[in-house]
Amino acid sequence: MQNLIAEFLNYISLERGLSQNTFLAYKRDLERYSSFLKKKGKTFSDVQPDDITAFLWEEKEKKKATASLARNLAAIKSLHRFLVSYGFLKEDITNLISSPKLGRKLPQVLDIGEVDALLEEPTKEKNWQGRRDKAILELLYATGMRVSELSDLTSARIDLKEKVIRCTGKGSKERIVPFGQKAAEAIRKYLKTVRPKLDRKNSDYLFLTVHGNRMSRQRIWQMLKRYIRAAGIKKEVSPHTLRHSFATHLLQRHVSLRVVQDMLGHSNLALLVEKFQAPSTK
Incomplete structure (x- = not known):
């Protein structure tokens, strides 16, 4: 060579x-x-x-x-x-392979401690809203879903036994994404104790508002910002903060780029390298 x-x-x-x-x-x-x-x-x-x-x-x-x-x-x-x-x-x-675009601002990511603090915040509310929001945040971090994908998620597309979701992303492309035990437990609790009381309209959507409507992307974003502030996190966040953190933490643990790409539904590997950071483990 x-x-x-x-x-x-x-x-x-x-x-x-x-x-x-x-x-x-x-x-x-x-x-x-x-x-x-x-x-x-x-x-x-x-x-x-x-x-x-x-x-x-x-x-x-x-x-x-x-x-x-x-x-x-x-x-x-x-x-x-x-x-x-x-x-x-x-x-x-x-x-x-596409070339990296210069000047693109890298997304802020949360470290493991900040994610733990964020995921703990809804449990402090000790009410139906806290249980619903806990399930949402756990699922966002466990799967790396886009907020819009979670908003559109229906109950039929989640398999709690196998711990996988069928997620429809950009371009109507479907992918299967696994999630862990913590997310499964939070979703089970929400389904058992909260969702039946919210489902006034026989909705197909998994996450509902107090009026029985689908949780919109904007409402989920407002909820996320509120818990970020409550957890004392000072970083500049976006609706994709947990998605970026999920990807970064997987790459930091040496999960292959191809696996992360498939889980995120990301079309461009070079852009994935450009976009996601690998924070120090120190």
Whole structure:
């Protein structure tokens, strides 16, 4: 692989007229890329888009800026195009990877302690609303669902025995997402003690308001903000805060990017790397 990188660097030095700084940055980027592939037992001929995405994620965990990640990918794409053009490779698999968009603000995520504090807040209310809200927050964090997906969730699409939901995301794409025991217990309690009293209209929706209507995305967002404040969390949050936290905590535990992508219903792996942070475990 080093010989091919040397060929490429010689090409860009002579043909593309890159500045010395850019040339050296490409050289460092590609040396790290080839070292990463060697550790995985891969060569340029059998590398897959997931390998490149995993490399970018590893770079991101080293606190590399978005601009650096964009340059990393630009160097890799240029290398692969060169290798295809000169017959060293048959196809350019980097065409399947989108470049990170510069200037995109990373979403705020909660650490484990903050999530625990948030999930505990509804239990302090000791009423029907607290039991409903506890089930909502537990399910949001346990599955990484979008708030809009949870708002549209019907009772028929949740299986408490198997602990899975059938979630309909963007583009009407359906995915199966598992959840844990804590979320299951909170939902069972809500279904047994709260929902029958709220269901005045024989609704199909799982989460209902006091008037028996579907919990709208806006109402869930207002509820989330209220519990964030009550838990003493000072971070800037969004309707997707628990979704982002869910994804980040899974990646921090070394769950594969592909698994996280499938659970989130996220279409672009490179964007996933750009979007979600991996906070320190210290």
